[in-house]
Amino acid sequence: MYVILVGGGKVGYYLTKTLLAEGFEVTLIEKNRSIFEKLFQEFKGSVVLGDGTDIKVLHDAGAGRADLVASVTGYDQDNLVACQLAKRKFGVGRTIARVNNPKNEEILRRLGVDTTLSSTRVIFSLIEQEVAHGGYVSSLTKDIFSNPEGK
Amino acid sequence: MKIVIMGCGRVGVLLARILDSEGHEVSVIDRDVLAFDDLCQGFQGRMVTGNGIDADVQREAGAEGADAFVAATRDDNTNIMAAQVAREIFGIPKVVARIYDPDREHIFNELGLETICPVTVGAFQIRNAILAGALRRTPLEAGNLELIETALPEGLDGRSVRDIQSPGEVRVVALQREGLSMIPVGDTKLKSGDVMTVVISRDVLPRLQAVLGIEA
Numbered sequence: 001m002y003v004i005l006v007g008g009g010k011v012g013y014y015l016t017k018t019l020l021a022e023g024f025e026v027t028l029i030e031k032n033r034s035i036f037e038k039l040f041q042e043f044k045g046s047v048v049l050g051d052g053t054d055i056k057v058l059h060d061a062g063a064g065r066a067d068l069v070a071s072v073t074g075y076d077q078d079n080l081v082a083c084q085l086a087k088r089k090f091g092v093g094r095t096i097a098r099v100n101n102p103k104n105e106e107i108l109r110r111l112g113v114d115t116t117l118s119s120t121r122v123i124f125s126l127i128e129q130e131v132a133h134g135g136y137v138s139s140l141t142k143d144i145f146s147n148p149e150g151k
Numbered sequence: 152m153k154i155v156i157m158g159c160g161r162v163g164v165l166l167a168r169i170l171d172s173e174g175h176e177v178s179v180i181d182r183d184v185l186a187f188d189d190l191c192q193g194f195q196g197r198m199v200t201g202n203g204i205d206a207d208v209q210r211e212a213g214a215e216g217a218d219a220f221v222a223a224t225r226d227d228n229t230n231i232m233a234a235q236v237a238r239e240i241f242g243i244p245k246v247v248a249r250i251y252d253p254d255r256e257h258i259f260n261e262l263g264l265e266t267i268c269p270v271t272v273g274a275f276q277i278r279n280a281i282l283a284g285a286l287r288r289t290p291l292e293a294g295n296l297e298l299i300e301t302a303l304p305e306g307l308d309g310r311s312v313r314d315i316q317s318p319g320e321v322r323v324v325a326l327q328r329e330g331l332s333m334i335p336v337g338d339t340k341l342k343s344g345d346v347m348t349v350v351i352s353r354d355v356l357p358r359l360q361a362v363l364g365i366e367a
Contacts, residue, residue, distance in 0.1 A: 053227075053228055053255070054252070054254075054255070055254045055255065055258065056254065075228070076204065076232065077204050077226070077228040077229045077231065077232035077233075078228050080228070080231070080232050080235075081227075081228040081231055081232070081255075084231075084262070085255075085258065088258070088262055089258055101205065103205065103206060103207065104204070104205075107206065107235075107236055107239070107240060110239055110240075111232075111235050111239060
């Protein structure tokens with residue numbers, strides 16, 4: 001299984017590390033030179049310098065034979081374009097986009113991204129569940145009662 | 152027309168001013184409130200501060216019910232995404248995205264976005280300016296057809312338009328002669344000095360240049 005990751009921030013870094021440890025073939029694309037150099041010291045040939053929304057860069061990274069492309073930059077527009085190019089230009093079977101503004105999740109899916117993931121949305125749902133089950137309220141009241149002076 | 156423009160840079164400002172002065176209902180989106188400084192004098196339209204890829208910001212700028220949307224920030228991907236939001240979410244009938252990278256422009260154009268690549272347009276215009284004696288080349292937006300314009304060299308005086316044409320590849324669509332212009336037929340005789348406008352498939356351009364004896 002060959003995976004291309006776009007964006008070498010924290011998410012991209014830990015994903016690469018985890019996937020490599022699990023034995024996946026991975027290429028991480030990072031466009032900032034100084035970030036690339038740090039990543040290169042650790043990942044060597046598994047990281048390339050370039051813009052993952054550039055057709056030539058995707059081509060050279062082997063997008064044509066990739067099973068999956070995950071774009072995890074901090075910019076929804078870049079993640080959308082990387083996934084659209086992967087899918088429509090290189091015929092990649094599965095695309096995943098990190099979504100920063102949760103309102104963009106539905107839009108990216110409508111525009112052809114297979115899977116979207118918004119950590120804001122995930123954490124928000126967890127908080128909502130917590131409130132719905134009374135967990136948040138009860139732990140707060142418990143805290144007030146067990147520590148009335150607020151120490 | 153009701154028109155939303157994203158990006159208040161040089162192109163956005165000029166476009167907004169032109170459309171506004173023509174009486175269109177214009178609203179302009181930019182992330183930077185200072186960008187509107189260049190617009191203010193006499194501009195009747197709306198100015199919305201925010202990120203134009205955000206559907207809420209587009210809605211605030213009047214995307215619902217707009218007739219046209221223009222994505223003209225300096226970031227290609229922002230323009231590509233905003234244009235698709237305008238088209239898919241708000242169903243705006245006319246959406247145009249400016250894309251600097253010719254390769255990216257080409258693929259998103261194939262995928263159905265209406266795109267303008269200032270790099271390609273500019274390069275061909277500069278080429279035409281420095282090679283004044285040669286063919287003027289203007290690529291058509293999609294595919295590999297070009298519109299070329301050239302003065303007929305003397306050697307071809309008296310030949311028919313048919314001699315230059317080739318079905319599906321080369322067609323002479325206009326002739327300019329002595330201050331008049333006409334749409335020629337196959338039998339039309341050419342005169343040296345005629346300025347021909349030709350639609351041509353890019354692949355056979357060298358062949359036409361050979362026939363006309365004009366360098367590239």
